[in-house]
Amino acid sequence: MKAFIFSIVFIVALTNTSFGQVSELVSDSFTKTKKELKNIIIYGSDTCHYCLDTKAYLKERKIDFIYYDVDVNLVKQREMLIKMQKAGISTDNLSLPVIHKSGTLFMNSGDFDKFLKRLIE
Numbered sequence: 001m002k003a004f005i006f007s008i009v010f011i012v013a014l015t016n017t018s019f020g021q022v023s024e025l026v027s028d029s030f031t032k033t034k035k036e037l038k039n040i041i042i043y044g045s046d047t048c049h050y051c052l053d054t055k056a057y058l059k060e061r062k063i064d065f066i067y068y069d070v071d072v073n074l075v076k077q078r079e080m081l082i083k084m085q086k087a088g089i090s091t092d093n094l095s096l097p098v099i100h101k102s103g104t105l106f107m108n109s110g111d112f113d114k115f116l117k118r119l120i121e
Contacts, residue, residue, distance in 0.1 A: 040065040040119065043080040044097035047071065050108050051097040057116050070096070 040058070044051030046069050058065050068076035080098050084091055087105040098107045099119065108115045 039102050041100040042067045042097050043070050043076060043100070045069055045071045048096045050095075050112060053112075054097050054099075054108075054116065054119070058119065061120060063120065 040063065042051065042054060042058075042065055044054065044067065046052070055065075055067060068080075070077035070080055081091055083100060083105055084094075084098065089105060089107070095107045095109060098105065101119065106115075106118065
C-alpha cells in the first residue's frame with residue numbers, strides 16, 4: 001500500500017513539474033513577444049522624479065514602453081547593470097532613468113529636455 005501511495009505522489013509531482021516547465025515556456029514566449037512589441041525599456045525608480053516625468057512624457061505621447069522599478073525588482077536591476085557594462089557605460093555615476101531603446105542604452109546625463117527628445121527620435 002505504501003508503494004502504491006508513493007507511486008501516485010511521485011507521478012503527481014512529476015506531472016506538476018513537467019506541466020510547470022511547459023507553462024514557464026509559454027509564459028516566456030508571451031513575455032518575449034510583448035517585449036518585441038515595445039522597443040523602449042525604462043529602468044527607473046518610483047522615487048525618482050526624472051523617472052516619473054519620463055513615464056508621463058511617453059504616456060502623454062501614447063508611446064508604448066516597459067517600465068521596471070529597479071529599487072523593487074532586483075533581477076531587473078542586475079539586468080540593467082549587466083547591459084550597462086556590456087555597453088561600456090560606467091556605473092560610477094549612474095543616473096536614472098536608464099533607457100534601452102532599439103538596442104541602444106542611454107541615461108539622463110544633464111539636459112533632461114534633450115534626453116526626452118532622444119526618447120521619441
